[in-house]
Amino acid sequence: MTYYLTDGTSDGFYSAVFDAYADKEAFVTAKSRIQLSFGDRLVSVETIEEKAERVRKKLTLCDVHALDDLSILLRSSEDGTEQAAFLYIRELVHRGRPVKGRLAEPAVFDALDRIARVKEEAHRFTGFLRFTENSDGVLYAPFSPDHDILSLLVPHFLKRLPGIPFLIHDKKRHKIAVCDGKTYTFAVACDSATFVPSPEQEEWENLWKKYYRHVNVALRPHEKQMRGSMPVRYWKYLPEKNQRNSVPKIFK
Amino acid sequence: MKVCRSGGERMIDEFRLRILTESAKYDVSCSSSGSARSNTKNGLGNASFHGICHSFTPDGRCVSLLKILLTNDCVYHCRYCPNRAGEDVSRAIATPDEICELTVAFYKRNYIEGLFLSSAVYLTPDTTMDLLLLTVKKLRTEYAFNGYIHLKGIPHADPALVREAAKYADRMSYNVELPSEASLKLLAPQKTKESLLLPMRTLREETKANREDRSRRKARILPAGQTTQMIVGASPETDGQIMRLSEALYRKMGLKRVYYSAYLPVVRDSLLPDRGAGLLREHRLYQADWLLRFYGFTAEEIAPLDENLPEEYDPKCAWALRNPDFFPVEINRADLEALLRVPGIGNKGAYRILRARKYGNLSFEDLKKMRVVLKRAKHFITCCGKFYGAKDENQIKTLLALQDSGTEQLTFFGDAESGMSVLTGQL
Ligand code: SF4
Numbered sequence: 001m002t003y004y005l006t007d008g009t010s011d012g013f014y015s016a017v018f019d020a021y022a023d024k025e026a027f028v029t030a031k032s033r034i035q036l037s038f039g040d041r042l043v044s045v046e047t048i049e050e051k052a053e054r055v056r057k058k059l060t061l062c063d064v065h066a067l068d069d070l071s072i073l074l075r076s077s078e079d080g081t082e083q084a085a086f087l088y089i090r091e092l093v094h095r096g097r098p099v100k101g102r103l104a105e106p107a108v109f110d111a112l113d114r115i116a117r118v119k120e121e122a123h124r125f126t127g128f129l130r131f132t133e134n135s136d137g138v139l140y141a142p143f144s145p146d147h148d149i150l151s152l153l154v155p156h157f158l159k160r161l162p163g164i165p166f167l168i169h170d171k172k173r174h175k176i177a178v179c180d181g182k183t184y185t186f187a188v189a190c191d192s193a194t195f196v197p198s199p200e201q202e203e204w205e206n207l208w209k210k211y212y213r214h215v216n217v218a219l220r221p222h223e224k225q226m227r228g229s230m231p232v233r234y235w236k237y238l239p240e241k242n243q244r245n246s247v248p249k250i251f252k
Numbered sequence: 253m254k255v256c257r258s259g260g261e262r263m264i265d266e267f268r269l270r271i272l273t274e275s276a277k278y279d280v281s282c283s284s285s286g287s288a289r290s291n292t293k294n295g296l297g298n299a300s301f302h303g304i305c306h307s308f309t310p311d312g313r314c315v316s317l318l319k320i321l322l323t324n325d326c327v328y329h330c331r332y333c334p335n336r337a338g339e340d341v342s343r344a345i346a347t348p349d350e351i352c353e354l355t356v357a358f359y360k361r362n363y364i365e366g367l368f369l370s371s372a373v374y375l376t377p378d379t380t381m382d383l384l385l386l387t388v389k390k391l392r393t394e395y396a397f398n399g400y401i402h403l404k405g406i407p408h409a410d411p412a413l414v415r416e417a418a419k420y421a422d423r424m425s426y427n428v429e430l431p432s433e434a435s436l437k438l439l440a441p442q443k444t445k446e447s448l449l450l451p452m453r454t455l456r457e458e459t460k461a462n463r464e465d466r467s468r469r470k471a472r473i474l475p476a477g478q479t480t481q482m483i484v485g486a487s488p489e490t491d492g493q494i495m496r497l498s499e500a501l502y503r504k505m506g507l508k509r510v511y512y513s514a515y516l517p518v519v520r521d522s523l524l525p526d527r528g529a530g531l532l533r534e535h536r537l538y539q540a541d542w543l544l545r546f547y548g549f550t551a552e553e554i555a556p557l558d559e560n561l562p563e564e565y566d567p568k569c570a571w572a573l574r575n576p577d578f579f580p581v582e583i584n585r586a587d588l589e590a591l592l593r594v595p596g597i598g599n600k601g602a603y604r605i606l607r608a609r610k611y612g613n614l615s616f617e618d619l620k621k622m623r624v625v626l627k628r629a630k631h632f633i634t635c636c637g638k639f640y641g642a643k644d645e646n647q648i649k650t651l652l653a654l655q656d657s658g659t660e661q662l663t664f665f666g667d668a669e670s671g672m673s674v675l676t677g678q679l
Contacts, residue, residue: 101607101608101610101611102608102611103604103607103608103621103622104608104611104614104618104621104622106621109621109622109623123304124305126304127304127305127306127307127316127362127365128306128307129362130361130362130363131360131361131362132361133360133361139360139361141362157362161360164360203263204263204357204358204361205361206266207263207264207266207269207354207357208358208361208363210266210269210270211269211273211318211358212307212309212315214269214270214273214274214277215273215274215276215277215309215315215319216277216309216310216311216313217277217278217309217311217313218310218311219516220311220312220531221310221311222310222311222312223310223312224312225308225312226308226309226310226311226312229305229308229312229314230305230307230308238307240307
């Protein structure tokens with residue numbers, strides 16, 4: 001196996017596709033998540049924009065939606081993401097036209113399956129994200145998603161909270177979306193900034209916790225179902241699942 | 253008995269929130285889907301077409317809407333209801349502003365998708381409907397709230413009030429409560445059949461006229477339509493009867509959903525059974541309802557009039573076993589409707605098959621690769637003429653009954669749209 005190591009960016013990935021395409025032994029992966037075994041060869045891929053651009057152009061010729069689909073796939077943090085994308089691209093280029101319907105083709109099925117999981121997580125967080133308010137009416141929501149879905153979420157909340165400034169903070173990737181109520185940008189979260197909730201915040205949060213407790217039908221417990229639909233790893237930022245008041249103090 | 257009122261502040265207190273939530277929680281329609289309400293200028297929120305679950309409670313149900321009563325202080329006497337007139341329970345009432353503030357505060361923090369507002373019959377039906385109308389109107393206009401609103405209709409209220417309220421809600425519901433007129437008379441004597449069905453019809457006509465009126469750019473009335481709910485197992489109707497009622501409600505009233513709620517004995521009453529109805533029955537009814545709405549089955553096909561749905565198989569399996577001549581279905585040629593009749597093949601599986609077979613015949617191996625669930629389906633299909641299931645009918649029956657642990661049916665209901673059926677999934 002020859003490992004093509006990318007810097008984890010999308011340009012890096014498409015550069016690797018360019019370099020590795022003809023190599024039947026190729027395995028494309030981001031540097032950060034490589035697992036080697038004895039006898040493997042390593043190729044460090046140089047990220048070159050023009051190369052990446054050529055690959056992108058070619059893919060668009062095969063399928064106009066290819067880049068959109070791949071951009072979602074590349075947000076996945078599962079093992080083998082880049083390789084799955086690479087194999088999907090091989091199939092696509094080999095056929096020269098859209099392959100999305102070829103579900104009996106393992107490379108296609110696998111890629112679509114991974115895409116579905118990224119989208120599912122994004123959909124889940126349209127519900128599971130929790131905002132806290134400060135005295136200026138700014139909303140702040142920390143979360144820690146499996147996949148890199150921050151930018152998929154922002155448009156949803158921009159539509160929902162028009163005119164309200166808000167921040168969504170991916171704690172895992174130290175990325176923060178900053179929205180002034182009309183437009184948004186992304187920034188690296190800094191360690192020293194603080195977010196101080198308004199005095200009212202705690203009261204509403206408390207009412208929410210009470211509501212959550214009382215709306216439960218205790219006669220029909222089904223914890224397994226709850227955990228299946230709302231995995232425990234997401235609970236950290238859900239006030240209703242934290243009996244202590246979980247008011248965020250600082251940006252990590 | 254004292255009615256607690258607010259002290260004038262706009263934030264509702266914990267005590268009343270508790271009473272008004274606990275009284276509302278047995279209402280099962282949690283769905284917030286089916287409405288795409290875009291934002292008005294500077295307003296707060298929109299309604300998403302696919303429902304969104306914001307949390308899940310330890311009973312496994314999805315929390316999507318703030319489900320609350322305006323008051324639980326009731327002049328009616330429905331025998332199954334803990335809030336019926338004369339019961340010694342704490343009563344509370346919230347002001348329209350308290351409801352609005354709470355909704356907006358929860359919505360902004362992304363706790364909820366919207367409001368599900370219901371009420372006991374307070375003083376008179378008109379007084380109650382008036383208060384409900386006032387609340388939703390305030391919420392939309394003064395509070396500029398564009399999120400989802402599901403409003404419960406009050407029987408016997410002035411139709412003019414009901415029509416007016418419909419302008420502000422995404423969805424309204426009149427609960428038929430019980431599956432027959434006789435049971436309704438017996439158990440909810442003040443709610444007549446007419447008091448429930450006539451407003452349903454009025455709203456149906458209103459929305460129809462509103463939809464046809466494309467000329468002026470009028471606001472849409474009840475974009476998410478109407479739903480209803482009935483209690484199952486408090487009265488003697490069979491599943492066959494219930495399915496026929498649901499079918500009629502879908503066809504004649506154009507309802508979006510019928511919800512079934514297994515009877516829970518919350519209060520004692522000489523006319524009511526001591527034991528609750530099983531969750532399995534409720535689960536089977538939801539499965540059958542699904543066949544009615546999405547898979548092209550008729551009530552007649554699903555269950556004979558005087559029978560209940562079988563416990564050991566899901567209703568689609570049961571139909572397949574009653575109709576062996578329909579099978580096997582050839583995966584590479586059958587149309588969508590036939591594919592959907594195969595036990596174990598749902599929308600997702602059928603759609604995958606239709607897509608993939610465009611590129612060539614599918615083998616049994618291909619279906620596996622596409623993760624079409626074949627455990628049950630294999631007894632009812634052929635792939636390129638080849639059959640992979642068990643030969644003898646009794647063997648099939650045993651295998652199917654063993655497999656129906658209920659976990660697979662859950663995928664039926666995995667969406668937010670039917671969060672309640674999540675509750676039934678443990679079977
Ligand atoms: S109308 Fe009937 S069901 Fe509703 S609160 Fe009153 S008694 Fe209960």
